[in-house]
Amino acid sequence: MNANYHHLEAMAVFAVVVEEGSFTRAATRLGHSKAHVSQLVSRLEKHFNTQLLFRTTRKLDLTEAGSIFYGHCKEIAGSVEKAQKELEAIKGTVSGSLRLSAPISFGEAFLSDITLGFNDLYPDVKFELELDNKIKDLQSENIDLAFRATTQMDDNLVPIKVGDWTEYICASPEYLENKSPIIRPQDLLDHRCLLNAPKQVPTLWHFQNETESHRVSIEAKLCVHHFPMLKKAILSGGGVGKLPSYLAETEIAEGKLVRLLPSYRTKIHPIFLVYPYQTHLPIKVRKFIDFVKNWFSERDHFLK
Numbered sequence: 001m002n003a004n005y006h007h008l009e010a011m012a013v014f015a016v017v018v019e020e021g022s023f024t025r026a027a028t029r030l031g032h033s034k035a036h037v038s039q040l041v042s043r044l045e046k047h048f049n050t051q052l053l054f055r056t057t058r059k060l061d062l063t064e065a066g067s068i069f070y071g072h073c074k075e076i077a078g079s080v081e082k083a084q085k086e087l088e089a090i091k092g093t094v095s096g097s098l099r100l101s102a103p104i105s106f107g108e109a110f111l112s113d114i115t116l117g118f119n120d121l122y123p124d125v126k127f128e129l130e131l132d133n134k135i136k137d138l139q140s141e142n143i144d145l146a147f148r149a150t151t152q153m154d155d156n157l158v159p160i161k162v163g164d165w166t167e168y169i170c171a172s173p174e175y176l177e178n179k180s181p182i183i184r185p186q187d188l189l190d191h192r193c194l195l196n197a198p199k200q201v202p203t204l205w206h207f208q209n210e211t212e213s214h215r216v217s218i219e220a221k222l223c224v225h226h227f228p229m230l231k232k233a234i235l236s237g238g239g240v241g242k243l244p245s246y247l248a249e250t251e252i253a254e255g256k257l258v259r260l261l262p263s264y265r266t267k268i269h270p271i272f273l274v275y276p277y278q279t280h281l282p283i284k285v286r287k288f289i290d291f292v293k294n295w296f297s298e299r300d301h302f303l304k
Helices: 003-020 023-030 034-048 064-090 104-121 185-190 227-235 245-253 283-297
Strands: 053-055 060-062 096-102 125-131 145-148 157-171 193-195 203-208 213-218 240-244 258-260 268-276
Touching (some): 003 060, 023 157, 060 064, 096 104, 096 283, 104 125, 104 227, 104 245, 104 283, 145 283, 157 283, 185 203, 193 227, 227 245, 245 258, 268 283
Parallel strands (some): 193 240
Antiparallel strands (some): 145 268, 157 240, 157 258, 203 213
């Protein structure tokens, strides 16, 4: 067999890199890690002994050779995509087990809705849920997918961003009654504050509006490293606390919590769905990824 046949995958990947203009975006589209995509393109350049791309920190540009080569690779990529769709059409039903990992507060808030909604479409899929604030090793613990709220990823993981959440400063109406108003971040120093933290040490809260930024050192009367318990303490009038937007939205709308300092931005956290890189992604995983992306896109309070 001609040695060039061994480079068919790399040629198809190269076409996607050119179309996306980014190794990162190409990796997300293909379900590969960025390192794997970059390695395949480098292998092509080494095999053909020619540079295909000019790489800079901001963009990718084709060399003359790369431009000619891309035309042929695009045809291969199109054939691969068509073949994949035709194979999917004759495959069996979406079934089997999916093992998921998520932070505790996120899992308690959403995973039941997500998994039950997916089961409505694909009743033959079974779920195993691991809720833990510690980052799991997906491969060693046989976890199919995990929800992460960090941009720090292992190279062997494929991240798919599904949304963002921010932080709300909240208190109950009962707590705020007859208390000094909270108009600027520094006003928090006159109030009883509650923290989501593993131990009782001063913590900086960061705020930003259109004209200025603030850092306030918070010394809490209560520290608890569990958002649902912190939320309960705030609802009961225990003081002022910072909650994930997805945990406070309903109670704010119902008047059970008051959002404080709404004109000041707090930290924005990304939400990723990640899975270990694998050559052939099971159909149940692909379908679940599509479902989760759509689920978040239909909820306005997740910024994207």
